[in-house]
């Protein structure tokens with residue numbers, strides 16, 4: 001049987017190969033997406049050196065964050081759709097939220113972030129392929145949402161995130177990712193501190209890194225298929 005450590009090692013290798021081929025110089029971070037996977041799998045990835053983890057379902061996510069509460073160097077990213085009545089536990093438990101796509105949610109996260117905690121690190125989710133099945137704002141909505149987040153006291157604007165429509169067409173994927181990189185570069189003109197473009201998953205990592213991703217979110221390749 002292939003262990004999580006071996007799978008993680010292959011994922012780092014795959015990412016490094018992609019990054020070396022890309023003309024973008026920066027290192028690319030790997031977020032291990034552990035949704036639906038047990039604590040033991042997360043522990044195995046942690047023991048191998050992985051520190052940042054992504055979760056999509058609030059209830060499950062909170063249980064995991066609480067289980068690892070005494071492991072202070074873990075970094076938890078919420079990457080799932082956010083219903084407004086579920087924003088509070090997200091604001092109270094996560095380091096990052098990658099799936100903010102409207103002002104109402106940003107406002108609630110800012111209000112609900114406990115005062116003693118560091119600012120919540122926020123990415124704006126963009127629906128670059130206009131896929132009706134995906135969350136995310138439209139590219140022309142980024143500027144006003146960014147303005148709101150950047151001025152919110154308990155939020156820090158870090159950049160953009162996208163999930164593109166499911167397609168095997170690599171050129172189409174690359175094209176979407178290049179459009180995202182343009183949105184990212186435009187955003188950085190006004191907010192030079194913005195440093196994160198989260199795109200690329202197990203199926204499209206190479207295209208995303210080629211287009212200038214700074215963080216890929218990998219689930220299946222590390223933890224195996226989900227039910």
Ligand SMILES: *Cc1c(COP(=O)(O)O)cnc(C)c1O
Pocket residue numbers: 033035056079080163201202203217218219220221
């Ligand atoms: C599940 C998920 C991933 C990981 O997808 P894999 O194809 O399993 O690598 C990445 N990003 C988001 C937002 C997800 O929900």
